[in-house]
Amino acid sequence: MxxxxxxxxxxxxxxxxxxxxxxxxxxxxxxxxxxxxxxxxxxxxxxxxxxxxxxxxxxxxxxxxxxxxxxxxxxxxxxxxxxxxxxxxxxxxxGENRLPDPRAAYREACNAPSPKANQKWSHPAVYHAGRAADWFFLANNPESSAYPVFASHYKKVCERLLAGESLPAPQQVQLEHQPAKPLSKAENAKKLAELRAQLKI
Known part of the structure; x- marks a missing residue:
């Protein structure tokens, strides 16, 4: 049958x-x-x-x-x-791919060179939390103000993982032959002010 x-x-x-x-x-x-x-x-x-x-x-x-x-x-x-x-x-x-604690994840995110997507991360959650917190913000603010923002995003990413969601691997970035022109001090200050306004800090 x-x-x-x-x-x-x-x-x-x-x-x-x-x-x-x-x-x-x-x-x-x-x-x-x-x-x-x-x-x-x-x-x-x-x-x-x-x-x-x-x-x-x-x-x-x-x-x-x-x-x-x-x-x-x-x-x-x-x-x-x-x-x-x-x-x-x-x-x-x-599991085998263990989540680092928030402080270790923060240090890893801050110390990773650019392009961030091309780095070997201890866990994709670290990359996704760093990207959500904004790499520029993390690089240009003291730990006392940057870490709480990162930790908040990292907690949300970890909660998504525990709920069964799978995180996409960072997409590799092809390096440009012509490096991007660095921002001026005024442009840096403007971007930082915009981020502070978005994050209400």
Whole structure:
């Protein structure tokens, strides 16, 4: 008998769901061993534990079983306390291509030479946050005023990543044979004033 494509897709989806359930059962077992007292305090009965597993299963649906297990192992190494769902989302998203902390990302963005798109970034999120904050603004303002602007953009980019959005890689820029004429002091001052007005600082 011919099997429909829909039926086949449903079977695949069910297999993936079962694999995630197995991974989560293993995760909860690891967390119980590592955070024994905290775990028993958080999940005092079977009903609460099952409710938590359903919540985690739904919240971590964007990650593979391998990523979920890796996230739990990172939690055990890094976290003193039993991780929340929000923390697990961050730990699962880190993966091999780990997000740098905001201060390290800011330094990387400020120190990268031009053209920015041609640099090897630790994570595309750093490039996208730097571009959103405006490279000129970052280069021409002290850290006390530039870092909060960058950190705000970086936080938004990271939240988009955690929500499952993928960031496009920076598009390589072909170097021009004739370098652009540098802006005069007056033009620099005007551009800086415009940026300050846009950012309300």
């Amino acid at each position: 011919h099997q429909s494509g829909t039926s086949s897709q449903t079977q695949t989806g069910n297999a993936e769901l079962e694999a995630r359930k197995r991974a989560l059962n293993e995760v909860f077992g690891l967390l119980k061993l590592s955070y024994h007292n905290q775990f028993n305090s958080a999940f005092q009965d079977v009903q609460t534990l099952n409710h938590a597993k359903r919540l985690w299963l739904e919240s971590l649906a964007g990650f593979s079983p391998e990523q979920i297990l890796a996230g739990a192992k990172r939690a055990i190494k890094q976290c003193e306390y039993l991780p929340t769902v929000h923390k697990m989302l961050q730990l699962c998203a880190e």
